[in-house]
Amino acid sequence: MKGKRLINISKVIGKYLFRVMTLLLATSIVAFVLVSLSPIDPVQQYVMGAGAVSMEQRETISEYWGLNAPPTERYLNWLSAILRGDMGVSLLYRQPVARIISERFINTFALMMTSWILSGIIGFVLGCVMGICQGKWVDSIIKRICLVLCSVPTFWLGLVFLLIFSVWLGWFPIGFSSPIGIADTDVSIWQRLYHLVLPALTLSFISFANVALHTRQKLIDVLESDYVLFARARGNDTWTIMKRHGFRNILLPAITLQFASFAELFGGSVLAENVFSYPGLGSAVSAAGLNSDVPLLLGITLFSTLFVFLGNFIANIIYGVVDPRIGEERPHGQAIGD
Amino acid sequence: MCHSNLPLLEVDNLSVSFRMYDRAFGQRDLKVIQDLAITVNSGEILAVVGSSGSGKSLLAHAVLGLLPQNATVSGRMFYKGKPLDEQNQRKLRGSEIALIPQSVTYLDPLMQVGKQARGTDKSPERMRRQRKVFQRLNLTRQAEKLYPFQLSGGMARRVLFSTAIITDAELVIADEPTPGMHLDQALEALSILRELADIGKGIILITHDIDLALQFADKIAVFYAGTTVEESPVADFIKGPGALRHPYTKALWHALPQNDFIPIDGFQPYAGNLPDGCLFAPRCPLKTPECEAGNPHMRKLRGGKVRCVHAT
Known part of the structure; x- marks a missing residue:
């Protein structure tokens, strides 16, 4: 066995x-x-x-x-x-491609993970709120905002954020991942986070609307199901139903969607990094493309492919582990009781 | 064990309509139940029979207040003499009135069935009770840990059945609880309902299986096209057409395999194009012009009730 x-x-x-x-x-x-x-x-x-x-x-x-x-x-x-493990030397930066990727990936990874978690949480919570209040004004307002955000291009949103928060209000820096004029080794984690806020916010704004709309629809399906009707028949209130049946049935698709969104996240980061002059993989890959830096371009392409593949792979694994209906080899129910 | 002479549940003149959207813009109300009347006393099993689409399940949902948003309900419903309004329904659901739903889709696909049978009550007492009921229904300890998709049809029915039995509900509405069960399991399930009735609870048994209903029920209500046409003691059904009241009930009796096995011509009219007057008139052998003058009222006749001007 x-x-x-x-x-x-x-x-x-x-x-x-x-x-x-x-x-x-x-x-x-x-x-x-x-x-x-x-x-x-x-x-x-x-x-x-x-x-x-x-x-x-x-x-x-x-x-x-x-x-x-x-x-x-x-x-x-x-x-x-x-x-043989040699990714070549970048024509543009005159450095081994592997080193460029590993240096810049840290920045991109921080950016992507922050916005990934942000968008996941905001999207899920908003989706649940919309699903529970389906048809009421709360739902229709949030839904409209999400639909607008879904159709807004990343770079445009980035520019608007820059204009409002950096130029007018002066709350956040205009660009880069660390203050200008300070040696890389002297930059504190807080300064890095400070520079991360705006690009991460831009990036998460692009994807949370998607997550929210998806969660909303899924939750509505669940709330209209027979088993929720039956839970009501047994006297459960809405919150009990959410706890017992709602989250259980929508969390899985939400998590899967979240891992499968790595690809969009990568695409978005290229634009966001360019707008904010943020030195990550996204800005490197566009520089490589514009300068025909073949080794760097191919290196980053391979790396991001691997990264996206990993996201989808994790989504598959999670589904198989968490959902009892998947990964079942044979229905052993038949043998019991009947 | 009957504490008062008030019926446990009384439904009178119940009508349910759904707001439908026609083609492009039109909106109309589709009446699916009209003038429905049933009475359930404590200690009694009322079997509700009738063909598909006669409004049996809708009655169950109307009593519990579970109809969708686009439904309008009119008429009177009383539980122990108190009107069953939305507030009361919410209070009584699950605690005093329990539903046994009719298909596996009423189970959460991602929750183990033992947990679902126990419901929100996490006490050890509940657990003991659930195990007892499972055992009685021939569901093993391993079955508790299964998910709905791993169950056979009969097992799913028995799990659904157990959800109502382990509560202390006074009124159990069983919506076709037996299809898919083996005969001996179905008999066991119905004898559990009989026992519950014998200790003073009221049971509504919605079923297609008239044979089983005859064995366990006290009264039978016959539904036709969203209305009750007859309510009579089981004994009358066993005696035969002579003791029955409504022409549809008689036709139903003749159509049973163990009797004449002769079906009646025509088909039940569906909501949206119901005839004026008596709903059964188009198929009725006793039809006279009188029958077209409005749906007759339910009247008492020989210890039962009937909705027919000609019944004697």
Whole structure:
């Protein structure tokens, strides 16, 4: 029995490993093709600030970077390097890609996690309030706000926040992740958090509306179900029903949705980081794209793919562990009692 | 054990309509129950029979005040002589009036059924009682830990059945509790209801199974197209058509397999296009012009009640 279970688990892990490998391969190919088709010449971008650079010198740079080789060969070179664990050196920052990612990921991770938790909590609470008050004015007001927020682009909201809170009110800094003119090692955690507030708020505003609307709908479905009707028939009040049946039945979809939203979060962080000049992966990837910095672009692409995959993977696992209906191999109910 | 001569539950002239939205803009009230009347005394099982769509389950929901928002209820309902208004319904639900619902969807899919059977009462006494009831219904200790999706249809019915039995409710409304159960389990369930009635509780047994109803009930109320056409002692049903009152009840008797097994022509009219006058008139062998002059009133006749001008 136990051995069989172990085999099953390793089968599942093997399946997921295979999937993630093919996924990474596919995204890297697509990203590489796209960046190869891009009209931006990395050499031109590189020498732009350096004054007069002769054709011979450009040729040397090109040769040095290996740009003259056909695209397939370049891709295969990159692939064999990455299989050996070498992600290459960024053309733009002149640093190993792995180091850039690890440095910037901390910033992005802090930003994403803050807004992820914020949006999850705000969204869930608002969704519950709307679901319970369905049809009343509280519901219709919050619902309208959520619908508006759903259709607002991240960068625009970021600009509005900047305008209001940084320029007019002066409550928050205009940008970056730490104060200007202070050495990186001297920046305190509070200063970092202070710089994090506005971008995180922008990012969470984009996704909490989604979570709230989804939770609302799910809760309405639950409250209209037969088992809630029966709970009422047994004399339970609304709060008891929420505690016994409501949360139990909406928490799971909410958590799953929350983990599955990693992808949107990443997309949003690219925009939010650019608006707030926040030095994270999002601003790095757009810089890499604009400068045809292929190693950095591919590195970040792979990294974020992995991150999103992990989010979905966790969502799957949670569902299987928490929901008794999933992961059931055979209905052992039949054997009992009948 | 009857403490007073007031009936436990009295429903009189009950009408239920639903506000419906027609095609694009129109709004109309669809009357699904009209002039319904039943009486349940303490110590009595009233079986409610009638075909699907005759308003049996709606009666149960109306008594408990569980109809959806778009429903309007009129008529009078009394519980122990006190009017059953919204406030009273809320107070009595679960404590004095218990419902046995009719399908597995009334169980929370994500909660173990033992916990659901016990309800919000977490006392050890409740637990003991639940185990006793489960045992009696042939549900094992392991069954407590199962989730609804792991139950067979019959097990789900028995769990639903147990939810009402472990309360101290005075009135139990059982909405088709037996389908899906094995015969011996159904008999066991109904004998539990009989025992409850014998210690002074009132039971409404909504059922399609007339045979079982005849074995356990005291009175039978026959529903047709959202109204009661007859309420009579079980004995009259056993005696046969001669003792019965309403032509529909007689037709029902003739249609039973153990009797003549002859169905009556036509079909029950549905809400929205009910005939004027007596609802059974279009199918009735005794029909006269008199029958079209409004739905007849329920009147007392030979120890029962009937809604027919011709019944003798």
